[in-house]
Amino acid sequence: MNPIYHRARFVASATNLANAPADEGLEIAFAGRSNAGKSSAINALTGQNSLARISKTPGRTQLLNFFEIDAERKFVDLPGYGYAKVPVAMKQKWQKMMETYLHERKALCGIVLVMDVRHPLTEFDWQMVQWCEHSGLPLHILLTKADKLKYGAAKNTLLKVQRELSEASIVITLQLFSALKKSGIDDIHQVLDEWFGF
Numbered sequence: 001m002n003p004i005y006h007r008a009r010f011v012a013s014a015t016n017l018a019n020a021p022a023d024e025g026l027e028i029a030f031a032g033r034s035n036a037g038k039s040s041a042i043n044a045l046t047g048q049n050s051l052a053r054i055s056k057t058p059g060r061t062q063l064l065n066f067f068e069i070d071a072e073r074k075f076v077d078l079p080g081y082g083y084a085k086v087p088v089a090m091k092q093k094w095q096k097m098m099e100t101y102l103h104e105r106k107a108l109c110g111i112v113l114v115m116d117v118r119h120p121l122t123e124f125d126w127q128m129v130q131w132c133e134h135s136g137l138p139l140h141i142l143l144t145k146a147d148k149l150k151y152g153a154a155k156n157t158l159l160k161v162q163r164e165l166s167e168a169s170i171v172i173t174l175q176l177f178s179a180l181k182k183s184g185i186d187d188i189h190q191v192l193d194e195w196f197g198f
Contacts, residue, residue: 032114034080
């Protein structure tokens with residue numbers, strides 16, 4: 001386990017790239033449906049309980065949230081996709097913000113796509129996979145809430161998702177993860193270390 005992630009601190013929320021921190025160093029973005037457990041995953045892998053806000057209401061992450069690991073490296077929590085009961089115009093605004101970030105951010109070096117192990121590979125998830133393929137960015141998939149399934153069922157889901165993604169032309173790694181049980185943290189730390197060049 002790399003203890004440097006425990007030093008992560010919130011630095012800024014941005015409604016668009018114009019008011020985001022400077023586009024330099026390396027950034028890893030966390031994407032996923034708004035109830036997939038993205039905030040819980042970020043908190044678990046940084047060893048902090050409330051670094052990323054967890055809400056009972058899906059879709060509360062409406063901004064680009066930046067967390068500094070060190071002077072050169074950041075996590076970016078992208079707006080949750082899906083459930084939020086908000087007007088269509090607002091959803092379109094979030095989508096545009098995410099697309100602009102994904103297309104224009106030079107510091108972006110990899111994407112962690114968070115999926116609920118019970119509902120993997122939604123339409124949005126496939127869009128992210130295809131976007132990563134198109135841009136040549138490495139992608140790591142966290143199948144979260146693995147504690148909600150028996151181990152055999154969770155493992156079968158992992159293998160099924162792996163099979164469905166095997167035709168992708170980019171490097172996609174995936175794993176089971178449980179923020180509640182703190183399982184899978186070392187595995188994702190290894191991926192982050194590689195992308196960040198630790």
